[in-house]
Amino acid sequence: MEAVAITRNIRYGERKLRQVADLLRNKSVEEAFAILVILRSRKKGAAIIENTLKSAVANLRNTEEGAGVGLESLVIKTIKVDGGPKMKRIRPRAQGRAFRIEKPMSHLTIVVSD
Numbered sequence: 001m002e003a004v005a006i007t008r009n010i011r012y013g014e015r016k017l018r019q020v021a022d023l024l025r026n027k028s029v030e031e032a033f034a035i036l037v038i039l040r041s042r043k044k045g046a047a048i049i050e051n052t053l054k055s056a057v058a059n060l061r062n063t064e065e066g067a068g069v070g071l072e073s074l075v076i077k078t079i080k081v082d083g084g085p086k087m088k089r090i091r092p093r094a095q096g097r098a099f100r101i102e103k104p105m106s107h108l109t110i111v112v113s114d
Helices: 014-024 029-039 044-061
Strands: 002-010 075-083 087-092 098-103 106-113
Touching (some): 014 029
């Protein structure tokens, strides 16, 4: 059985978020939480992925089939980071010009299975 958790419009760049996601792919959930605890102080993306992973585990446990499943048997089947919309801002420059600043967003999808 599988459970999915999706977090959309994360105000964090997809390349930065993918660096953390690549470390967790095809790992057990217990091992993933251990890695995220270590990375939390260095990468903002670790806390975002940790919350989404907790949500995926909770989604699995709230189903009838997954009620008695323990953390030790769960595996991260898929972890996917996609680009989201970009917030566009204007920055003033010399001689009346304006430069566009694009602030990226991301979408995160985690699939957990036993």
